[in-house]
Amino acid sequence: MIHQKTNTIVIETLDRFPHKIHIKLGEILRERGLTQGDLHRLTGLRVATINELVNFKKKSLTVAHLVSIMIALRITDIRDLIEIEFDEEVQAYFNEENERMKNGFTPDLTKTAETNVKRIAAGVKN
Structure with a gap:
Protein backbone atom coordinates (compact mmCIF):
# COMPACT_ATOMS: atom_id res chain seq x y z
CA MET A 1 0.00 0.00 0.00
CA ASP A 87 8.15 -13.53 4.69
CA GLU A 88 9.93 -16.21 6.73
CA GLU A 89 13.33 -14.85 5.68
CA VAL A 90 12.40 -11.38 6.94
CA GLN A 91 11.10 -12.79 10.22
CA ALA A 92 14.34 -14.73 10.74
CA TYR A 93 16.39 -11.63 9.93
CA PHE A 94 14.35 -9.50 12.38
CA ASN A 95 14.80 -12.15 15.10
CA GLU A 96 18.58 -12.13 14.54
CA GLU A 97 18.63 -8.33 14.58
CA ASN A 98 16.62 -8.18 17.80
CA GLU A 99 19.20 -10.38 19.52
CA ARG A 100 21.95 -7.89 18.56
CA MET A 101 19.98 -4.81 19.60
CA LYS A 102 21.66 -2.29 21.90
CA ASN A 103 20.00 0.98 22.92
CA GLY A 104 17.24 0.36 20.39
CA PHE A 105 19.62 -0.07 17.45
CA THR A 106 21.35 -2.98 15.75
CA PRO A 107 24.46 -2.49 13.62
CA ASP A 108 22.25 -2.67 10.51
CA LEU A 109 19.78 -0.10 11.89
CA THR A 110 22.66 2.22 12.82
CA LYS A 111 24.01 1.96 9.27
CA THR A 112 20.52 2.48 7.81
CA ALA A 113 19.92 5.57 9.96
CA GLU A 114 23.31 7.08 9.04
CA THR A 115 22.73 6.45 5.34
CA ASN A 116 19.19 7.88 5.44
CA VAL A 117 20.32 11.03 7.29
CA LYS A 118 22.86 11.66 4.52
CA ARG A 119 20.25 11.02 1.82
CA ILE A 120 17.68 13.27 3.51
CA ALA A 121 20.28 16.05 3.90
CA ALA A 122 21.14 15.64 0.22
CA GLY A 123 17.47 16.10 -0.69
CA VAL A 124 16.21 12.63 -1.57
CA LYS A 125 13.10 13.05 -3.73
CA ASN A 126 9.89 12.72 -1.77
Missing part, protein backbone atom coordinates in the same frame (compact mmCIF):
# COMPACT_ATOMS: atom_id res chain seq x y z
CA ILE A 2 2.12 2.86 -1.20
CA HIS A 3 0.76 6.38 -1.54
CA GLN A 4 1.91 8.40 -4.55
CA LYS A 5 3.67 10.93 -2.33
CA THR A 6 5.52 8.32 -0.28
CA ASN A 7 9.19 9.14 -0.17
CA THR A 8 11.92 7.07 -1.78
CA ILE A 9 13.37 5.81 1.50
CA VAL A 10 10.00 4.42 2.62
CA ILE A 11 9.42 2.72 -0.73
CA GLU A 12 12.90 1.17 -0.69
CA THR A 13 12.37 -0.07 2.87
CA LEU A 14 9.05 -1.70 1.96
CA ASP A 15 10.67 -3.34 -1.06
CA ARG A 16 13.60 -4.60 1.01
CA PHE A 17 11.39 -6.45 3.47
CA PRO A 18 8.75 -8.48 1.58
CA HIS A 19 5.38 -8.60 3.29
CA LYS A 20 1.73 -9.33 2.66
CA ILE A 21 -1.13 -7.17 3.84
CA HIS A 22 -4.56 -8.66 4.28
CA ILE A 23 -7.47 -6.32 4.96
CA LYS A 24 -10.41 -8.33 6.29
CA LEU A 25 -13.02 -5.58 5.93
CA GLY A 26 -14.95 -7.28 3.13
CA GLU A 27 -15.11 -10.54 5.06
CA ILE A 28 -16.28 -8.76 8.21
CA LEU A 29 -19.01 -6.88 6.33
CA ARG A 30 -20.24 -10.13 4.72
CA GLU A 31 -20.21 -12.00 8.04
CA ARG A 32 -22.28 -9.25 9.67
CA GLY A 33 -24.67 -8.79 6.76
CA LEU A 34 -23.57 -5.19 6.23
CA THR A 35 -22.98 -3.33 2.99
CA GLN A 36 -20.32 -0.80 2.15
CA GLY A 37 -23.12 1.76 2.20
CA ASP A 38 -23.97 0.73 5.76
CA LEU A 39 -20.36 1.29 6.78
CA HIS A 40 -20.40 4.66 5.01
CA ARG A 41 -23.43 5.68 7.06
CA LEU A 42 -21.79 4.48 10.27
CA THR A 43 -18.41 6.14 9.68
CA GLY A 44 -18.91 9.02 7.29
CA LEU A 45 -16.10 7.61 5.13
CA ARG A 46 -16.65 7.91 1.41
CA VAL A 47 -18.13 4.77 -0.17
CA ALA A 48 -15.25 4.93 -2.67
CA THR A 49 -12.73 4.81 0.20
CA ILE A 50 -14.49 1.83 1.76
CA ASN A 51 -14.66 0.08 -1.62
CA GLU A 52 -10.95 0.67 -2.19
CA LEU A 53 -10.21 -0.85 1.23
CA VAL A 54 -12.45 -3.86 0.65
CA ASN A 55 -10.88 -4.49 -2.77
CA PHE A 56 -7.36 -3.65 -1.55
CA LYS A 57 -6.96 -0.82 -4.05
CA LYS A 58 -6.38 1.87 -1.43
CA LYS A 59 -2.72 2.85 -1.49
CA SER A 60 -2.60 4.19 2.05
CA LEU A 61 -4.60 4.06 5.24
CA THR A 62 -4.95 6.68 7.90
CA VAL A 63 -5.30 5.99 11.58
CA ALA A 64 -8.55 7.98 11.46
CA HIS A 65 -9.95 5.59 8.82
CA LEU A 66 -8.92 2.51 10.77
CA VAL A 67 -10.19 3.74 14.13
CA SER A 68 -13.51 4.97 12.73
CA ILE A 69 -14.08 1.57 11.10
CA MET A 70 -13.10 -0.22 14.31
CA ILE A 71 -15.53 1.92 16.31
CA ALA A 72 -18.36 1.40 13.84
CA LEU A 73 -17.81 -2.36 13.76
CA ARG A 74 -17.03 -2.58 17.49
CA ILE A 75 -13.61 -4.08 16.84
CA THR A 76 -11.11 -3.70 19.69
CA ASP A 77 -8.08 -5.44 18.17
CA ILE A 78 -6.70 -4.07 14.91
CA ARG A 79 -5.53 -7.58 14.01
CA ASP A 80 -9.18 -8.47 13.51
CA LEU A 81 -9.29 -5.89 10.69
CA ILE A 82 -5.83 -6.02 9.14
CA GLU A 83 -2.93 -8.48 9.08
CA ILE A 84 0.62 -7.77 8.00
CA GLU A 85 2.72 -10.85 7.44
CA PHE A 86 6.43 -10.80 6.71
